[in-house]
Amino acid sequence: MPALEIGQVDDRTPPATVRRRRGPRKGDLKEAAILEAAWRLLAEKPITSISIDELAAGAGISRSSFYFYFPSRDAVIGALARRTSEDLSMAVLAPLSSGRPPREVVQSVVRNLLDRWQTHGPLLRSMDALAERDADLRAFWHSITTDIVAAYAAAIDAERARGTAPAGPPQALDLAWALTNLYWRAGHQMSLGQDPGGGERLVETLAVVTMRAVYGDG
Amino acid sequence: MPALEIGQVDDRTPPATVRRRRGPRKGDLKEAAILEAAWRLLAEKPITSISIDELAAGAGISRSSFYFYFPSRDAVIGALARRTSEDLSMAVLAPLSSGRPPREVVQSVVRNLLDRWQTHGPLLRSMDALAERDADLRAFWHSITTDIVAAYAAAIDAERARGTAPAGPPQALDLAWALTNLYWRAGHQMSLGQDPGGGERLVETLAVVTMRAVYGDG
DNA sequence: GAGAAAACTCAACAACACGTTGAGAATGTT
DNA sequence: AACATTCTCAACGTGTTGTTGAGTTTTCTC
Numbered sequence: 400m401p402a403l404e405i406g407q408v409d410d411r412t413p414p415a416t417v418r419r420r421r422g423p424r425k426g427d428l429k430e431a432a433i434l435e436a437a438w439r440l441l442a443e444k445p446i447t448s449i450s451i452d453e454l455a456a457g458a459g460i461s462r463s464s465f466y467f468y469f470p471s472r473d474a475v476i477g478a479l480a481r482r483t484s485e486d487l488s489m490a491v492l493a494p495l496s497s498g499r500p501p502r503e504v505v506q507s508v509v510r511n512l513l514d515r516w517q518t519h520g521p522l523l524r525s526m527d528a529l530a531e532r533d534a535d536l537r538a539f540w541h542s543i544t545t546d547i548v549a550a551y552a553a554a555i556d557a558e559r560a561r562g563t564a565p566a567g568p569p570q571a572l573d574l575a576w577a578l579t580n581l582y583w584r585a586g587h588q589m590s591l592g593q594d595p596g597g598g599e600r601l602v603e604t605l606a607v608v609t610m611r612a613v614y615g616d617g
Numbered sequence: 618m619p620a621l622e623i624g625q626v627d628d629r630t631p632p633a634t635v636r637r638r639r640g641p642r643k644g645d646l647k648e649a650a651i652l653e654a655a656w657r658l659l660a661e662k663p664i665t666s667i668s669i670d671e672l673a674a675g676a677g678i679s680r681s682s683f684y685f686y687f688p689s690r691d692a693v694i695g696a697l698a699r700r701t702s703e704d705l706s707m708a709v710l711a712p713l714s715s716g717r718p719p720r721e722v723v724q725s726v727v728r729n730l731l732d733r734w735q736t737h738g739p740l741l742r743s744m745d746a747l748a749e750r751d752a753d754l755r756a757f758w759h760s761i762t763t764d765i766v767a768a769y770a771a772a773i774d775a776e777r778a779r780g781t782a783p784a785g786p787p788q789a790l791d792l793a794w795a796l797t798n799l800y801w802r803a804g805h806q807m808s809l810g811q812d813p814g815g816g817e818r819l820v821e822t823l824a825v826v827t828m829r830a831v832y833g834d835g
Numbered sequence: 836g837a838g839a840a841a842a843c844t845c846a847a848c849a850a851c852a853c854g855t856t857g858a859g860a861a862t863g864t865t
Numbered sequence: 866a867a868c869a870t871t872c873t874c875a876a877c878g879t880g881t882t883g884t885t886g887a888g889t890t891t892t893c894t895c
Contacts, residue, residue: 425862425871445749447665450852463874466854528746531663531809541811569822576813577799577822584802585795591749593759595794604787604795612826615833643842643891668881681845684883842891851882862871 430468432458434482437475438522446476446525473529477536480526483519484543490515491547495554501563502610504554509605512582513589513598520590527587544579551575555613565616578609648686650676652700655693656740664694664743691747695754698744701737702761708733709765713772719781720828722772727823730800731807731816738808745805762797769793773831783834796827 436457440449451472455465469475494507516523530537552575558564559571567574585605588594594601654675658667669690673683687693712725734741748755770793776782777789785792803823806812812819 429872447750451854452852460872461874462853463855463876464872467872471854524749528749531742531746532665569818569825572813573818573822574826577803577826580802580806581795581799584798584805588798595790600787600791604791607787608792608795608826608830611829611833615829647843669883670881678843679845680882681847681884682843685843689883836895838893838895840891840893842889844889845887846885847887848885849883851880853880854878856875856877858874860871860873862869864869865867 429458429460429464432460433465433468433475434479437479441479441521441525445521446472446528473533473536476522476525476529477533477539479522480529480536481539483515483522484540486519487512487515488543488547492550495550501558501614502606505609506602506606508551509582509609510602513586513602513605516586516590520586524587524590548572548575548579551579558613564614574612578612581605581608647676647678647682650678651683651686651693652697655697659697659739659743663739664690664746691751691754694740694743694747695751695757697740698747698754699757701733701740702758704737705730705733706761706765710768713768719776719832720824723827724820724824726769727800727827728820731804731820731823734804734808738804742805742808766790766793766797769797776831782832792830796830799823799826 433454436454437449440453440457449472451465452462454472454475455462458465469478490511491508494504494511497504497507499507526536526540530540549572552571555564555571555574559566569577582605585594585601589597589601651672654672655667658671658675667690669683670680672690672693673680676683687696708729709726712722712729715722715725717725744754744758748758767790770789773782773789773792777784787795800823803812803819807815807819
């Protein structure tokens with residue numbers, strides 16, 4: 400699956416904002432320009448301090464015109480978020496179905512996720528903040544993470560069935576949920592530069608914790 | 618340590634807002650009333666949708682008067698956060714120095730933390746959001762969590778010295794950091810009702826993960 | 836308890852961001 | 866060319882923010 404870049408027009412799926420426009424038209428460029436501007440601005444300041452004016456100016460249109468494309472600033476974040484969700488899912492699901500040895504799978508999952516946080520950090524953080532206010536986005540994102548957790552739990556259950564991992568409690572789902580949230584927060588903190596020792600050391604730590612949590616029987 | 622309740626006047630330390638007032642004066646009641654109003658409102662809606670007007674009205678003063686006490690809405694959250702930080706530190710530090718067996722210590726730490734998230738959830742979530750914008754609050758909170766992590770790491774190192782836990786890598790500090798962030802995110806999600814299966818089951822899951830992470834040698 | 840200082844109150848003002856409206860220009864379709 | 870759709874934006878109304886300056890009340894000091 401092509402990893403759709405930010406700013407590139409997404410013609411694979413109907414637009415997330417089912418609002419006014421229908422067919423593939425010219426002003427799609429402007430919509431993309433707004434998203435691109437949001438992406439750019441997000442890298443330098445938190446979402447709450449980006450005004451519609453800046454977004455519009457960044458896309459080369461007037462503030463009023465902005466509202467033709469998006470109903471609100473939050474909707475822009477929502478659109479970016481939906482666009483990133485696939486990428487994030489794949490970061491976890493691909494290694495899980497690779498058939499490689501457990502230790503490598505875990506390492507890949509963790510590495511991939513932290514990698515996404517490195518590049519999409521500002522967006523993911525904004526989304527986290529937005530999800531508290533926006534019920535739609537919260538539901539959407541909840542379903543994404545639920546899928547990821549379910550897949551992870553299935554992998555744990557498979558290991559348990561093979562006898563390589565001890566049976567619960569905790570249930571595989573609970574374990575998967577906890578680990579996924581561990582990765583999430585770790586990535587979040589890393590993207591803020593709040594982690595002790597960068598990159599590979601963090602991957603290693605998370606991988607060890609995961610291996611012990613799944614295969615240990617403390 | 619007396620667990621200072623919200624709305625109670627804090628005369629133990631100089632006011633966080635070193636702005637205008639000095640001695641212990643009458644209007645302290647109003648300041649407390651604002652904090653109490655913030656606390657109350659926070660329980661029903663996210664910080665971003667609470668207006669200064671509501672805060673002032675909740676405290677029985679005019680909007681302009683609000684600015685006599687706090688320079689901004691964020692400062693109110695900051696004040697509440699500082700007030701809660703001790704409580705949160707103690708939730709972790711007390712069990713660690715209790716001398717009880719490891720498994721019980723871990724369970725207490727986790728239980729205490731989740732308990733705080735249950736009662737202070739809306740505030741802690743607001744703080745998380747605020748910390749991204751406010752450098753002061755971020756630094757303050759970072760020092761709090763750093764202390765907690767350090768204490769946790771010291772406990773792990775003690776176990777390692779006793780030979781009951783395997784030596785690193787990962788370093789005890791990295792392990793403590795990861796576990797603390799796991800608890801944080803778990804509490805965060807729980808306070809949003811986004812966790813699978815409530816209370817005690819979550820405590821159990823986190824306790825198991827912790828025990829395996831510290832004592833396992835996967 | 837009189838007078839001064841400090842603490843406190845608030846209406847009015849200015850600045851800003853938001854979202855809407857309605858009139859028009861550009862683009863596409865027949 | 867005539868028509869419909871897409872796109873643009875100035876102008877407006879609204880709500881929230883933070884400041885100012887003039888007042889009232891409380892507290893302190895003698």
